[in-house]
Amino acid sequence: MRVYKISKQDEKKLFKVLEKFGEVWLPVKKGGKCTFSRIYSEDRLTFSQTEICNRPLLPLKKLLLPPEFNTLDFNAERYNRAEQNVPSRVVVGSHACDIHGVNILDKFYTTDFIDPFYRERRKKTIIIGTSCEPDEYCFCNKTNTNIIEEGYDLFFNDLGHYYLVWVGSSKGDDIIREGDDLFDENITDKIIGDFINWRKVNENFFTNDIDFYGVTDLMELKYNDNELWEYFGDKCLSCGQCTMVCPTCTCFNVIDDLEVNKNEGHRRRYWDSCMFKDYSMVAGGHNFRKTRAERLKLWYTHKLKAFIGQFGNPSCVGCGRCIVTCPVDINVYNVVSRLKGQEKELIRK
Amino acid sequence: MKDKPSLGVYSFTGCAGCQLAILDCEDQLVDIFSAANVRVFYEAMSNNDDDAKVDIALVEGSINTDEQQEELKAVREKAKILIAFGSCAHHGCVQAMANGDGKWEERFKKVYGDAEFTVAKPMETRPLHEFVKVDGWIPGCPPGASQMLKALTQLINGSPPTYTNSAVCLECKFKENECLLNKHIMCLGPLTMGGCGAPCPSQNMPCVGCWGIIDEANHASELKKLMEYGFSKEEILRRFRLFGGSDIVDKVSELLEAK
Numbered sequence: 001m002r003v004y005k006i007s008k009q010d011e012k013k014l015f016k017v018l019e020k021f022g023e024v025w026l027p028v029k030k031g032g033k034c035t036f037s038r039i040y041s042e043d044r045l046t047f048s049q050t051e052i053c054n055r056p057l058l059p060l061k062k063l064l065l066p067p068e069f070n071t072l073d074f075n076a077e078r079y080n081r082a083e084q085n086v087p088s089r090v091v092v093g094s095h096a097c098d099i100h101g102v103n104i105l106d107k108f109y110t111t112d113f114i115d116p117f118y119r120e121r122r123k124k125t126i127i128i129g130t131s132c133e134p135d136e137y138c139f140c141n142k143t144n145t146n147i148i149e150e151g152y153d154l155f156f157n158d159l160g161h162y163y164l165v166w167v168g169s170s171k172g173d174d175i176i177r178e179g180d181d182l183f184d185e186n187i188t189d190k191i192i193g194d195f196i197n198w199r200k201v202n203e204n205f206f207t208n209d210i211d212f213y214g215v216t217d218l219m220e221l222k223y224n225d226n227e228l229w230e231y232f233g234d235k236c237l238s239c240g241q242c243t244m245v246c247p248t249c250t251c252f253n254v255i256d257d258l259e260v261n262k263n264e265g266h267r268r269r270y271w272d273s274c275m276f277k278d279y280s281m282v283a284g285g286h287n288f289r290k291t292r293a294e295r296l297k298l299w300y301t302h303k304l305k306a307f308i309g310q311f312g313n314p315s316c317v318g319c320g321r322c323i324v325t326c327p328v329d330i331n332v333y334n335v336v337s338r339l340k341g342q343e344k345e346l347i348r349k
Numbered sequence: 350m351k352d353k354p355s356l357g358v359y360s361f362t363g364c365a366g367c368q369l370a371i372l373d374c375e376d377q378l379v380d381i382f383s384a385a386n387v388r389v390f391y392e393a394m395s396n397n398d399d400d401a402k403v404d405i406a407l408v409e410g411s412i413n414t415d416e417q418q419e420e421l422k423a424v425r426e427k428a429k430i431l432i433a434f435g436s437c438a439h440h441g442c443v444q445a446m447a448n449g450d451g452k453w454e455e456r457f458k459k460v461y462g463d464a465e466f467t468v469a470k471p472m473e474t475r476p477l478h479e480f481v482k483v484d485g486w487i488p489g490c491p492p493g494a495s496q497m498l499k500a501l502t503q504l505i506n507g508s509p510p511t512y513t514n515s516a517v518c519l520e521c522k523f524k525e526n527e528c529l530l531n532k533h534i535m536c537l538g539p540l541t542m543g544g545c546g547a548p549c550p551s552q553n554m555p556c557v558g559c560w561g562i563i564d565e566a567n568h569a570s571e572l573k574k575l576m577e578y579g580f581s582k583e584e585i586l587r588r589f590r591l592f593g594g595s596d597i598v599d600k601v602s603e604l605l606e607a608k
């Protein structure tokens with residue numbers, strides 16, 4: 001792997017370089033919320049964590065597979081795949097956890113059954129990760145997703161006056177070549193020392209004391225602990241926010257919308273949620289998971305256990321979004337806590 | 350080409366805004382009137398045929414008198430398919446917010462005194478399904494264009510209308526809004542039927558529930574959360590009742606007694 005150094009003073013020049021590769025997107029605060037937004041060079045944002053915000057409300061999947069989009073235009077005679085008009089994008093500011101999330105989406109959408117809509121967007125998206133300072137909700141250190149080795153094109157580690165840049169793909173390398181004079185290949189022992197030291201310091205920022213040890217086994221062993229799931233089921237609002245903000249939730253629904261009196265229609269695809277009652281309803285009206293408790297159990301089993309059998313890892317990346325989002329505090333922390341027979345809860349401030 | 354289905358739009362107690370919502374679909378208006386043979390639609394036409402048998406009856410408004418009950422039954426007899434159109438017809442809407450509190454007569458007297466009613470006998474407001482068989486509904490106060498046009502198209506093409514059975518929160522998250530509940534604002538999004546596109550929370554205004562309650566609404570949990578945030582039980586229940594419809598009463602009184 002090649003590593004470079006770039007001074008923070010050169011960020012503006014770097015921005016110009018990135019714009020040659022596509023629209024530049026960054027997580028920024030907009031109207032009080034943190035969201036991935038398109039940024040222009042005149043916006044004068046830097047990539048450092050103090051300027052951009054920490055946890056975009058919707059993860060990167062928002063750009064790789066939009067919440068809703070049209071897939072097909074049809075009439076009585078024929079159908080055409082709807083034009084997607086996917087722009088080339090350079091997404092800066094994803095953290096290790098979110099890139100792990102993208103790697104999971106990649107496995108899901110491009111392994112056995114290739115999703116053309118996902119693949120097209122994914123191919124046209126350059127991911128430039130940035131290091132981060134964990135807050136009180138982050139627990140990627142416990143899910144082993146705090147360090148990222150693949151899935152990004154470039155990764156910027158913020159070491160104060162400069163970034164230490166990891167190159168993760170040939171596209172990343174292209175960017176380095178394009179901005180040749182900005183990147184310094186000379187990585188001194190001093191820089192290496194700074195990096196190791198920074199990493200140690202950064203690890204100390206984690207305060208979330210979630211105990212992930214043995215969680216997969218516990219999910220299996222306590223699978224029939226109805227009391228646990230009913231406790232959460234009684235609280236659950238079935239609002240589906242957890243699945244929307246989760247970087248690794250992949251479910252969607254497809255629906256045909258017809259135009260009045262035109263004999264034509266559109267096939268729309270949108271994010272669905274297993275927290276909705278209709279999600280598990282099948283033809284004939286039978287519902288596999290009528291109760292909220294059953295649906296929550298499904299979600300957490302999928303995240304913490306079932307995904308391992310399918311893809312080798314749990315599909316929780318420790319981003320903390322469920323903790324900051326669920327209005328009634330049903331989240332990985334609290335579920336794990338109850339699984340361990342404890343009653344301590346992590347409540348969003 | 351198959352015959353065009355006939356359509357009637359009928360109105361009972363309400364603001365007539367649901368009819369207006371159809372007229373508001375200016376871009377599709379010609380399509381609607383070309384796709385269906387519109388026989389009754391007082392807000393849109395002058396040559397209405399009240400006696401016409403229709404394939405599809407869209408009925409807005411709630412039932413507030415004995416006379417309306419009879420008129421509704423007559424519409425039912427004329428129509429192959431009867432759709433409760435909008436919140437009033439579907440669940441009673443705002444005029445049902447105090448339903449079941451046992452004080453209807455007291456309130457009625459306060460407004461009308463001892464006036465004698467000769468035309469029709471007034472009563473506590475009720476939704477359509479309490480009097481006639483309702484084949485489907487289009488929610489909203491008033492219904493939103495996209496959902497209404499979709500339902501109309503389905504009906505015109507001979508299939509039953511489909512519903513959004515997810516809470517407002519789904520579309521609210523699509524718009525990437527921060528949850529207002531988490532900001533300690535009394536938002537009824539999680540209890541309310543979606544399909545509206547979450548326009549209110551997108552403008553930082555809490556959802557008041559105007560599309561009616563979703564099947565899976567968990568009033569008890571939201572009540573508990575809002576009380577933790579310092580709202581009084583009375584103000585929360587009042588908000589629940591606002592668009593909660595005529596059936597909310599049992600639910601609310603249950604919650605009143607609990608805790």
